[in-house]
Amino acid sequence: MSALDRVLLGAALAASPATHRAARREQWTADVRDARELDLSPTALAFGALTTALFHRRAPHRSSWGDSMTTLPTPVRAAPHTIRTIPVLIALAVLSFVVAAGVLALLQRYNGLPEARPVFDLVGVGMAVVPGLAVATSLLLASGVPRRRRGLGVIATLAVAAVWWAVTDGTLHVPGYGSLQVGLVAAGFLAAWLVTLRRPLWTLSLLVLPLVATVVVTPLANAVIAVGLSYSVMTLVWWAGQLVPFLVAVVAGVVASRFSTDAPVVVEPHGEALVDKSV
Structure with missing residues (x-):
């Protein structure tokens, strides 16, 4: 994790509601740290965390990054963050x-x-x-x-x-x-x-x-x-x-x-979380 990623995460956590801060710290830190293993940009994820904190402060649900993906295959657009x-x-x-x-x-x-x-x-x-x-x-x-x-x-x-x-x-x-x-x-x-x-x-x-x-x-x-x-x-x-x-x-x-002709990304079901937080 680069220094810029840490700064962005720190700002995102500071802007998050106090009740969600602990859960978001655990989730977002793990996601940004392991982003390259999933072929994602750590800095982009950190920016996504910051925008989530700024524009969804009153959202009743917390971020689902890093949760187990157990739902049926669902077409989603690439790079949702x-x-x-x-x-x-x-x-x-x-x-x-x-x-x-x-x-x-x-x-x-x-x-x-x-x-x-x-x-x-x-x-x-x-x-x-x-x-x-x-x-x-x-x-x-x-x-x-x-x-x-x-x-x-x-x-x-x-x-x-x-x-x-x-x-x-x-x-x-x-x-x-x-x-x-x-x-x-x-x-x-x-x-x-x-x-x-x-x-x-x-x-x-x-x-x-x-x-x-x-x-x-x-x-x-x-x-x-x-x-x-x-x-x-x-x-x-x-x-x-x-x-x-x-x-x-x-x-x-x-x-x-x-109207891009690229096929959408399909999220396949997984039996366990993509990011192991037990380490």
């Missing part, structure tokens, strides 16, 4: 973008002032760095994917985030493709996601959706701006339009997961 963690990270990415866009709109009255430059730089962090790290972390936590493949996916995601940061910061311009920049970046994030998680080949056709969203939304945003709004409102409208291709990419990723 990522169902809560990854959506939280993606929601964090979207929220960071929205907050950064709102801050940028409020800063328009101070545009051009040297004192405001550091704050403008932080806006780029909220729009590009935080979302990029959130998506990269989601890929890092994916189970059933070789570590090397996840690492390459993280590198590709961070590279796309770096390009997007340069675009939002104004240091990078793509001549001739200005209106498609956002769509290309969103498609880049989606491509890294689909390839890393080994989605079916047909899902690559979904990469065109962020580009289509950009082509549709950009003229609409320009039309609204042309009405003659204040700079703050125009900025907010513009960046709200820039958010749409990213939301389309998120939906495309969900569609690719839901």
Whole structure:
């Protein structure tokens, strides 16, 4: 168990109700410790424990990790512990973008002032760095994917985030493709996601959706701006339009997961617990 796993478990136990803490400590420690024997990611399980503690504090039942699996074979999706963690990270990415866009709109009255430059730089962090790290972390936590493949996916995601940061910061311009920049970046994030998680080949056709969203939304945003709004409102409208291709990419990723042709995992009955806690 790594130091990060211990920190995550400690935070999960601290956030758990006192009545469940002892049982969860025993279960979660054993599950994270023996995760690799079951071909699972210990860090992903630790993150799953943390999200369970944060969002299910009032649940009347405790976690069943490590219990005996004596029920009939039941089809379940692979990596159930990522169902809560990854959506939280993606929601964090979207929220960071929205907050950064709102801050940028409020800063328009101070545009051009040297004192405001550091704050403008932080806006780029909220729009590009935080979302990029959130998506990269989601890929890092994916189970059933070789570590090397996840690492390459993280590198590709961070590279796309770096390009997007340069675009939002104004240091990078793509001549001739200005209106498609956002769509290309969103498609880049989606491509890294689909390839890393080994989605079916047909899902690559979904990469065109962020580009289509950009082509549709950009003229609409320009039309609204042309009405003659204040700079703050125009900025907010513009960046709200820039958010749409990213939301389309998120939906495309969900569609690719839901309609994957991979067969579901079947849990076979076992006569004894998969994790021996008597040691």
